[in-house]
Amino acid sequence: MVAKHTGRSSKNRFGDKSAMITALRLFAKVLPGDHARAFVYLNLIYKPRSALRSMLNNFYRIDHVYSVIKEFTTTFRGPFSILEFGVADGYSFAKNVFATHYLKASRDIVCHGFDTFEGMPETDDPRDRAGIKGSSWKAGQYRGDYEGLTRYLSDRYDNWRLHKGLFEDSLTPELLEELRVHKPILVWIDCDYYTSARTVMERLIPILPSGAVIYLDEYEFNFGSRFTGEARLVNEINRGDFGADVELVLDKDLSWDLTRCYRFVRENPTIRFERMEALGHVEDLRRRGNDSPLP
Numbered sequence: 001m002v003a004k005h006t007g008r009s010s011k012n013r014f015g016d017k018s019a020m021i022t023a024l025r026l027f028a029k030v031l032p033g034d035h036a037r038a039f040v041y042l043n044l045i046y047k048p049r050s051a052l053r054s055m056l057n058n059f060y061r062i063d064h065v066y067s068v069i070k071e072f073t074t075t076f077r078g079p080f081s082i083l084e085f086g087v088a089d090g091y092s093f094a095k096n097v098f099a100t101h102y103l104k105a106s107r108d109i110v111c112h113g114f115d116t117f118e119g120m121p122e123t124d125d126p127r128d129r130a131g132i133k134g135s136s137w138k139a140g141q142y143r144g145d146y147e148g149l150t151r152y153l154s155d156r157y158d159n160w161r162l163h164k165g166l167f168e169d170s171l172t173p174e175l176l177e178e179l180r181v182h183k184p185i186l187v188w189i190d191c192d193y194y195t196s197a198r199t200v201m202e203r204l205i206p207i208l209p210s211g212a213v214i215y216l217d218e219y220e221f222n223f224g225s226r227f228t229g230e231a232r233l234v235n236e237i238n239r240g241d242f243g244a245d246v247e248l249v250l251d252k253d254l255s256w257d258l259t260r261c262y263r264f265v266r267e268n269p270t271i272r273f274e275r276m277e278a279l280g281h282v283e284d285l286r287r288r289g290n291d292s293p294l295p
Contacts, residue, residue: 056256062092064254064261065099065186068213069109072185076273078108081182085167085200086190086217087113088142090149096188097157106159110182114163114170119143120192127194127232131222137192167196171203180207180271187264190217194229201233205242205264209271214248214262224259234262 024045031037065082072080082100087093093113100106119140130136146164153160163170187204189197197216221229238247245267254261289295 053257061256062095062099064213064215065096066103067254068186069099069103069105072273073103073105073108075275077276079182080109080185081179082109082111082186082188083114083179083184083204084111084188084190085114085196086142086192087115087117087149087162088144088190090144090152092188092190093149093160094153096186097153097160100159101157106157109159109185111160112163112175113160114167115144115146116166117144117146117149117164123193123195125193125195127228129228131225131228142192167191167199167203171200176203176207179204183209183271183273184212186213186215188215188217189230192218192221194232197230197233198236201237201242205246207271208264208266209273210263210265210269211273212264213251213254214264216260216262219260220258231259 027040028037031040069082072078082096084093084096090113093111097106097111100109100111119142120137122139128136146162150162153162163175184204184207187200187208189200191197191200201214216230216234219230219234222231224231226232226235234248236242247265248262249265250259251261251263
């Protein structure tokens, strides 16, 4: 049987019938003209709603670091590592190291920081450029203080190592072998350029276990376009450029409404995280209780 077309969209049949829409329509009728209505909407509805969304989702966050550390130290056997590429002055790196101490996980996790500490390098690769004039990074930007950061960390923590130099030089075969044992649970990529992020993933993919979290700080660069920046790197990995057996899966719980946190997954991993306790093979049977929407 074919339903009769009423000529009304589902939005009109359902959305416009809500109590909120009805209340707003009644309120609009008492306002003197469209300019007043627009002013009220933009200042009393749009701005508070936008501010609330920003407070919940888009403001500065580092909670994913604590979530990752808790997940792996309570579920899997160590030892582990956290890797940060693009340390600069050490703002986020110091917070990552502190997080391991606060959660009493410093014995299980070594934090590695990578940077030239000389600021952004020169690049003429179009994949590193901003799509809008005046938005590109400049050579020398984000120059760090290697000696000062070393002193700061030495006075407070002991589970860290800084690797000064280009990523392709500091990610040595010896260090990569070490990371096969101290499995990376979080790879923090804040090196901004696509070419630098690509170097990191090219070196790490062979030793990354499935489930490791990849945090891409500049994913939204160029609006998250697959043509440039870190979004291009995610697209290339997922289309098979780095091998048909690996992919990056967006972790929505860690990312919230952003697109920065991914899980690395390999089809047939040789390096694996090991659970402290194996999952049971047989789940408990869910018994009937009631037929309502409640459990």
